[in-house]
Amino acid sequence: METKIVKINPESIDEKCLEEAGQIIREGGLVAFPTETVYGLGANALDAQAAARIYKAKGRPSDNPLIAHISSVDMLDDIVANIDDNARKLMDAFWPGPMTLIFKKKDIVPDGTTGGLDTVAVRFPSNKIARMLIEKSGVPIAAPSANISGRPSPTTGDHVVEDMNGIIDMIIDGGHVGVGLESTIIDLTGTPTILRPGFVTRKMIEQVIDHVEVDGGILEKPSEDFRPKAPGMKYKHYAPKADLTMVKGQAENVAEYIEQAVKGQNAGIITIDTHMDLYKNVSDDIKIVSLGNSIEEVAGNLFGTLRQFDEWGVDVIYSEVFEEKDLGVAVMNRLNKAAGYKLVNV
Numbered sequence: 001m002e003t004k005i006v007k008i009n010p011e012s013i014d015e016k017c018l019e020e021a022g023q024i025i026r027e028g029g030l031v032a033f034p035t036e037t038v039y040g041l042g043a044n045a046l047d048a049q050a051a052a053r054i055y056k057a058k059g060r061p062s063d064n065p066l067i068a069h070i071s072s073v074d075m076l077d078d079i080v081a082n083i084d085d086n087a088r089k090l091m092d093a094f095w096p097g098p099m100t101l102i103f104k105k106k107d108i109v110p111d112g113t114t115g116g117l118d119t120v121a122v123r124f125p126s127n128k129i130a131r132m133l134i135e136k137s138g139v140p141i142a143a144p145s146a147n148i149s150g151r152p153s154p155t156t157g158d159h160v161v162e163d164m165n166g167i168i169d170m171i172i173d174g175g176h177v178g179v180g181l182e183s184t185i186i187d188l189t190g191t192p193t194i195l196r197p198g199f200v201t202r203k204m205i206e207q208v209i210d211h212v213e214v215d216g217g218i219l220e221k222p223s224e225d226f227r228p229k230a231p232g233m234k235y236k237h238y239a240p241k242a243d244l245t246m247v248k249g250q251a252e253n254v255a256e257y258i259e260q261a262v263k264g265q266n267a268g269i270i271t272i273d274t275h276m277d278l279y280k281n282v283s284d285d286i287k288i289v290s291l292g293n294s295i296e297e298v299a300g301n302l303f304g305t306l307r308q309f310d311e312w313g314v315d316v317i318y319s320e321v322f323e324e325k326d327l328g329v330a331v332m333n334r335l336n337k338a339a340g341y342k343l344v345n346v
Contacts, residue, residue: 003165007157007173010034010128015136017172018129022136024169025050030057032146032160033133034174035125037098037183037198038153038303039160040069040143041168042133045079048112051142057167060149065115066142067100067183068122071134079109079120079140086209087188093208096126098179098199102187113142119189129174145182146171152238152306152338155180159307180300181330186212194218197330199299218333238338240306242268242314246339248321249346251275257346258318262286268309270319272298287312295327302334 006017021031028050031042041058043050045068055062068079073091076083080103087101105120114120122140125131134141145153146160154160157173164171184198186205193213194202205212245261247254255278258269268287269279279288289305291298309317319335321343322328336343 001166001169003161003168004170005157005161005165005173006170008129010174013129013132015132018132018136021133021170021172022138025133025137025141026139028053029170030054030168031133031170031172032154032164032168033130033143033172034157034177035069035127035130035143036177037125037179037181038155038177039146039157040130040141041146041164042069042141042143044137045069045113045140045142046108046110047139048110051110051112054142054144057164058144058147058149060144063115064144065117065119065121066113066144067185068109068113068120068140069130069134069143070122070124070140071131073124075140076103076122079106080104080122081106084188086192089208090186090188090205091124094200094204095124096131097124098126098183099123100183100185100196102185102189102195104189119187121185123183127174127177129172133172150237150239152240152303152310153182154307155300155304159304162307178300180303181334184330187215197333199327199330201326201329203326218329238303238306238334239340240317240338241310242317244306244317244319244335244339244342246319246321246335246343247346248343251278251320253346254320255279257344258320261318262316266313266315268312268314268317270305270317272320275320287314295322295331298322299327299331302331306338 043054100121100123102119102121109120147154148163155177179199184200185196187193195215259281273290273293291301322331324332
């Protein structure tokens, strides 16, 4: 398949390109597009065959549900069975934006989109290109991240081209995304529960509704028979080609352990700005990358850094861990899955 690749400036959007992309969606094709979190691989959320093409293109397990993206709150009425007060409060506070809500679905949403569940995950993105594409399509767009399943999620158009060129119909390159981690997912079909952490944190949510639970599997390895209610809950995700190990402890002890571990290896190290000076005894051929200093910078740079290590062809990666607080919970959720929960305490 020949993939059409178009670059669109989010400040000066070419509507003709998006009209063409919308037609591809309506006709059952696949279009990758930017959101404020990561790039999505889109298809008509109301077309089971189109959803099946997403799973095939990504190599994604069919029990891993997709998220339906909408361009207005009015579109919810067509696809969800009930919108309660908690949902309305959260929508008012965080939509459009990096938050996904899970509702009981209407029959119009096929099981192929929801992984066979009677619920549907819905997001209203703030990215202008994403919203206009949905409008031009005239249907909700089912869109997981636009990468081969298991690989780090794409945060640039080049990442999407690397994974999807020749596999899908169109790639819309809208530049680097802002957040860099997938949306927070909240299940509203019972007690409000965070199923996947993201930029919208538990603290932020509980400023809007009285209480939200956190799924126990967010930072723990799920069992083989676990049935995921949301994307990213069960399978190994976000993984680089190299073997990734997390190292936890005092910064000086972590650096000392990693310095010994990388000796004689084709290795990479993930750290932050203020810890760079701790790695004075590492040979010049070791790739050391700082994700920044703030947790927001760490979140925004994580996936791109994992892909950079792939380009460098390192064999092993050692990463410092980050405080499991606020946005750090989301960062560690992604690191845990990328490392296959491989952790050393020092």
